[in-house]
Amino acid sequence: MNARRAWTCLLATLLVASPGRTQSPEAAPAATSASAAAAAAAPARATQPTAIVVLGAGGETPYEETFAKQAGLWKDGAVRGGARLVFIGEEAAVEGAPDDLTRLKTALAAEARGGTEPLWLVLLGHGTFDGRVAKFNLRGPDLTATELALDLQPFTRPLVIINAASASAPFMNLLKGPDRIVVTSTRSGYQQNYARFGLYLAEAIADPRGDLDKDGQTSVLEAYISAAQSVAEFYKTEARLATEHALLDDNGDGRGTPADWFRGVRAVRRPAEGVALDGTRAHQLHLLPSAAERALSAEVRVKRDEIEREIALLRESKDRMLIDEYYRQLEAKFIELSKLYQAAERGT
Ligand SMILES: [Ca+2]
Ligand SMILES: [Ca+2]
DSSP, X not given: OOHHHHHHHHHHHHHHHOTTOOOOOOOOOOOOHHHHHHHHHOOSBOSSOEEEEEEOOXXXXXXXXXXXXXXXXXXXXXXXXXXXEEEESOSOOOTTSOOHHHHHHHHHHTSOOBSSSOEEEEEESOEEEOSSOEEEOOSSSOEEHHHHHHHHTTOOSOEEEEEOSTTOTHHHHHHOOTTEEEEESOSSTTOOSOOTHHHHHHHHTTOGGGOTTOSSSOBHHHHHHHHHHHHHHHHHHTTOOOOOOOEEEOXXXXXXXXXXXXXXTEEOSOOSTTOOOOOTGGGTOBSSOOHHXXXXXXXXXXXXXXXXXXXXXXXXXXXXXXXXXXXXHHHHHHHHHHHHHHHHHHTO
16 A cells, blocks of 8 residues: 555544534638648557657757756656657657647647546746747747647647746746646746756656655646745855746646645645635656556546545535545545545555
């Protein structure tokens, strides 16, 4: 039994034992024949995760090196985690070959739209924002946030979209949606300096040292928090004003939650009235899942994720509830979770 399950069962036992406790988008280009053909052949439901890692135009040498290092870490994590890897941006341009934008669009079109296995899209490089259009810089034509939003529109499977580039913030609002995790390295399109967040995130995403809750795997949320802390420490150590502040949105409202709102994996700051916190969904997806996580069937994972979401919503409602009622509902949810794990271990 892993730490997460053990903790759930223990908490359920304790609760049972004490029941009396009180823009203006530009026109989308027509789909190329290659992407149209890929879309026609795409399966309806994904049977394994996919990671599309995109290495953008590096510009000067030191940047090229760090972006290539990030790409290597993501590729390694994706393969070790059992994802199908699609990598765009490494090979030297060949005369007559499709440009990277076309290759990305074709890769997206070829992906299954539905299912429960996530699609990771990781953008590593530089970005720009001119006050109207946000772009990720590719070799050849750049990728605009608006165009990517259109390409992602048909997807209902879980999406993890990481834009580690400078000036990446506008991507969040355009790419937001149900069951989508969007991480950007900046909180504004005007944070245009090289963003260090990307390297720290790549280093953390499959690193056990980022496993804050010690369940044997590093979630997107844990890697995000760890990387943002490293960014903050870098600027503090250098006695420089931070020019980047990463954000994560996983509840589909397009409003990111800053990493310094979390203690461990729980948000401790309160958002503005009517705004919900992020973090629950991002703590359920892992590039490198533990053996225990991989052993769960898709059906059990979906049910577990739903119960955890209900627990998170309940916690957010605590102040508006009678305390006895809060604990009664919390107890019921933990018992449900515990029974789910027990049934999964019995294989029933
Ligand atoms: Ca963890
Ligand atoms: Ca949000």
